[in-house]
Amino acid sequence: MQTVKISTYQAATLLTITMLATSILLVPSNVASEAGRDAWLSFILGTLLGMLTALLAAALAQKHGNAGFHAIAEKVMGSLPGKLLGLLYLAFYLLLTASLIREFASFMATAFMPLTPISVFVLLFTVSCICTAYLGLEVIARLSEIVLPVIVFFLLLILFLQSDQYELSALLPLLRTPPENILRGAFVFWGWSGQVFFLLLLYPYLEKPGQALKASLIAVSIVGFFLTAGAFSLETVLQYPLTERTVFALLAFVRLINLTGFLLERVDAVVIVIWVAGAFVKASFMLHITSISLAQVFGVTESRHFLLPLAALNSALSIFLFESSKELETFIHFLWPIITLFFLVLIPFLLYFLSFPASKRSSAPGNKGGGQQ
Amino acid sequence: MKTRLLFLCLLTAYTLLFTGGCWDQGELEELALVQAIGIDYLPQEKKFEVTTSIIRPGELGAGGMEGGIEGDAEPMRLITTRGKTLSGAMEQQNAFLSRRAYYAHNDVVIVGEKLASQGMHLILDRLTRERDTRLTLNVFVTGDNVKEFLRGGSRLEISLPKEIRQMKLRTSQRSLRGEANLLDFIQNLLQSGQDPYLPVVEMREETPTSPREAEIGETGKDGKRENEVNGENINGEKEESTENKVGYPKMYGTAVFREDRLAGFLDGYETKGLLYVEEGLIDSRKTINDPEGKPGEIVLITIDNSSRILTEVVNGKPRITVKIEEEGDICCQTSATNLFTPENFRRMEQSKEEVIKGYVKDVLEKTRKWETDIFGFGNKIKQNHPGYWEDLEKGEWREEIYPKLEVEIQVESNIRRTGLIERPPFYEYYQ
Numbered sequence: 001m002q003t004v005k006i007s008t009y010q011a012a013t014l015l016t017i018t019m020l021a022t023s024i025l026l027v028p029s030n031v032a033s034e035a036g037r038d039a040w041l042s043f044i045l046g047t048l049l050g051m052l053t054a055l056l057a058a059a060l061a062q063k064h065g066n067a068g069f070h071a072i073a074e075k076v077m078g079s080l081p082g083k084l085l086g087l088l089y090l091a092f093y094l095l096l097t098a099s100l101i102r103e104f105a106s107f108m109a110t111a112f113m114p115l116t117p118i119s120v121f122v123l124l125f126t127v128s129c130i131c132t133a134y135l136g137l138e139v140i141a142r143l144s145e146i147v148l149p150v151i152v153f154f155l156l157l158i159l160f161l162q163s164d165q166y167e168l169s170a171l172l173p174l175l176r177t178p179p180e181n182i183l184r185g186a187f188v189f190w191g192w193s194g195q196v197f198f199l200l201l202l203y204p205y206l207e208k209p210g211q212a213l214k215a216s217l218i219a220v221s222i223v224g225f226f227l228t229a230g231a232f233s234l235e236t237v238l239q240y241p242l243t244e245r246t247v248f249a250l251l252a253f254v255r256l257i258n259l260t261g262f263l264l265e266r267v268d269a270v271v272i273v274i275w276v277a278g279a280f281v282k283a284s285f286m287l288h289i290t291s292i293s294l295a296q297v298f299g300v301t302e303s304r305h306f307l308l309p310l311a312a313l314n315s316a317l318s319i320f321l322f323e324s325s326k327e328l329e330t331f332i333h334f335l336w337p338i339i340t341l342f343f344l345v346l347i348p349f350l351l352y353f354l355s356f357p358a359s360k361r362s363s364a365p366g367n368k369g370g371g372q373q
Numbered sequence: 374m375k376t377r378l379l380f381l382c383l384l385t386a387y388t389l390l391f392t393g394g395c396w397d398q399g400e401l402e403e404l405a406l407v408q409a410i411g412i413d414y415l416p417q418e419k420k421f422e423v424t425t426s427i428i429r430p431g432e433l434g435a436g437g438m439e440g441g442i443e444g445d446a447e448p449m450r451l452i453t454t455r456g457k458t459l460s461g462a463m464e465q466q467n468a469f470l471s472r473r474a475y476y477a478h479n480d481v482v483i484v485g486e487k488l489a490s491q492g493m494h495l496i497l498d499r500l501t502r503e504r505d506t507r508l509t510l511n512v513f514v515t516g517d518n519v520k521e522f523l524r525g526g527s528r529l530e531i532s533l534p535k536e537i538r539q540m541k542l543r544t545s546q547r548s549l550r551g552e553a554n555l556l557d558f559i560q561n562l563l564q565s566g567q568d569p570y571l572p573v574v575e576m577r578e579e580t581p582t583s584p585r586e587a588e589i590g591e592t593g594k595d596g597k598r599e600n601e602v603n604g605e606n607i608n609g610e611k612e613e614s615t616e617n618k619v620g621y622p623k624m625y626g627t628a629v630f631r632e633d634r635l636a637g638f639l640d641g642y643e644t645k646g647l648l649y650v651e652e653g654l655i656d657s658r659k660t661i662n663d664p665e666g667k668p669g670e671i672v673l674i675t676i677d678n679s680s681r682i683l684t685e686v687v688n689g690k691p692r693i694t695v696k697i698e699e700e701g702d703i704c705c706q707t708s709a710t711n712l713f714t715p716e717n718f719r720r721m722e723q724s725k726e727e728v729i730k731g732y733v734k735d736v737l738e739k740t741r742k743w744e745t746d747i748f749g750f751g752n753k754i755k756q757n758h759p760g761y762w763e764d765l766e767k768g769e770w771r772e773e774i775y776p777k778l779e780v781e782i783q784v785e786s787n788i789r790r791t792g793l794i795e796r797p798p799f800y801e802y803y804q
């Protein structure tokens with residue numbers, strides 16, 4: 001069954017989109033409200049934290065012969081606790097996907113189509129994602145290969161188009177934000193850069209698992225570069241107190257583009273391209289991950305059957321979980337980093353820690369954890 | 374093959390769902406394109422008065438195809454409404470419209486003096502929160518009646534809003550007005566240690582520029598005409614004569630704010646002092662006396678200027694040094710002096726430096742009186758000496774330190790070229 005293989009490059013693009021897609025639009029204003037003028041430093045720190053997460057994920061996988069996360073969990077913790085942990089993770093994936101879909105719908109409704117009910121965005125978006133997820137990981141990976149250059153091109157374009165507006169003195173006074181605020185900002189960004197953890201789920205499908213760490217580090221670096229450059233541009237063009245006050249800082253930034261009067265202005269659509277393309281690939285990927293994890297936890301061979309109910313669940317959750325955009329914002333800002341810390345860092349670290357004695361035991365046949373797999 | 378075709382059809386139908394715009398679809402012919410908004414505040418009634426200038430769909434577009442606009446057809450329509458809030462007043466507009474008022478293509482906002490004195494906070498939120506206005510909006514302050522102002526005509530462009538927009542865009546010559554849009558205003562407002570300013574527009578009533586139009590407008594024969602020429606008005610003919618007059622926009626000067634409240638106006642000449650420090654000055658002319666003391670004057674043009682604000686805190690007292698570098702050419706001379714000598718160049722440069730210093734000092738004195746720091750000296754102090762800045766109390770900078778702040782202005786001025794002639798054509802004649 002597992003003949004699906006993706007290349008190192010595809011893994012890198014997929015992980016990059018997973019981290020970049022939603023963070024570029026949502027995170028800058030949240031980080032700015034914590035770290036103020038020094039938000040760029042938070043992003044650099046957050047990138048480093050993301051790299052640590054990647055190192056942890058790669059170390060964990062390599063310890064267990066490049067197995068996927070759920071296989072590792074069952075191997076280390078034993079079958080039943082492993083499956084229970086898998087269920088917990090399924091809830092986490094659901095939460096992530098649901099909030100992602102809601103972010104997409106909320107953005108479209110706030111910034112472009114206020115009269116359209118968000119359930120319409122949710123439905124249309126999820127239906128497209130089901131189609132993609134149904135075609136499997138290879139298709140999603142190829143899609144990310146196509147989409148990422150587009151996103152990167154447009155991001156570079158908007159940074160370039162505003163380059164004459166940069167006012168470096170707006171970064172001053174440098175480092176007057178209390179260090180704990182900068183760390184809090186980094187922590188908020190970690191909620192996204194930590195998603196490099198999904199590398200662990202890609203491991204069984206990699207052509208060259210040995211290069212997985214390289215791919216993930218490159219992905220984190222690209223994301224870190226764009227978020228830091230974005231924060232830098234926002235601080236110098238939109239400037240600090242205003243960045244914090246916007247809901248979608250990148251959108252506010254793009255709306256300022258006004259080249260020589262009316263040669264090139266109103267290029268907001270660029271943000272839609274970045275956002276829709278990125279969120280679409282990410283949501284398809286997440287939907288796929290949820291379905292294969294579900295299949296793995298329950299030992300089902302065909303994971304595609306889960307797609308439709310999962311998508312329905314996701315759409316419903318995305319609408320019911322959050323009353324308003326304020327709740328969504330609070331979730332992203334305060335709750336999500338903690339959830340991330342728990343699921344993407346603490347538990348993998350625990351598994352890594354536990355796997356030291358377990359790895360010795362697993363080499364002996366008849367072991368409880370490894371034997372049943 | 375058939376299923377494939379079916380799938381493609383479904384895909385197309387599905388894509389159409391996305392691209393139709395759902396509930397938010399809007400057609401151009403269903404929109405009333407607002408080209409300028411005028412906002413003023415009526416203190417007695419505590420109400421906003423909003424005037425929008427909307428393109429009349431038939432008039433503008435048809436121009437090219439049908440051979441120009443007919444004589445008296447107005448390209449714009451004005452609607453004035455009132456409301457307790459800006460948003461509320463804007464809603465009232467719908468009562469007069471057959472189309473949806475569309476503000477996204479508007480980039481001229483005229484703010485009345487009364488509103489500006491009440492505080493710009495009354496409108497800033499509406500202009501930044503909703504997605505139909507942009508931070509690049511051009512905001513102007515006018516001392517005139519906003520409604521009357523928007524009723525004015527245009528000289529070179531097709532309509533008044535277009536003319537104002539073009540005036541603002543004309544970057545090749547800007548020396549008489551402060552340069553700021555909504556974003557600059559908000560940024561300056563949000564930076565502690567800086568106060569915002571906005572360009573000023575005013576209206577000047579004139580008889581329309583074409584003399585033919587003026588005569589057509591006159592109803593009476595000789596008697597009335599004489600009266601009008603003499604400026605006298607008998608038996609209520611005043612209405613008639615003012616009807617002939619049309620207000621034309623003039624962009625001149627700077628409105629200076631203290632926080633978000635209007636503190637006062639700088640005229641065009643005073644604005645130069647601000648622009649020299651803000652590096653915004655292009656194509657500015659200034660007049661100096663003849664370097665050898667002969668009768669007549671010399672006019673110099675500024676081609677390029679740059680400035681730096683240096684700060685230092687000595688013994689707990691801040692000091693500001695403004696370094697202005699300026700260079701330009703000679704553009705006119707009415708005295709019969711040979712300027713083309715090293716001494717005269719040096720003398721002219723010196724007197725030019727004095728003139729520039731004078732400009733800056735004038736503005737400085739005025740803003741000190743108003744307690745508003747439009748140069749952003751406080752902001753620079755905050756950037757360079759954050760420790761000192763954080764010890765200040767709220768309002769201390771503006772009220773106590775800025776009015777007595779030690780400011781040194783250093784100008785380095787150069788004259789690079791003399792234009793196409795070295796000595797005036799009448800040089801020998803007046804020797």
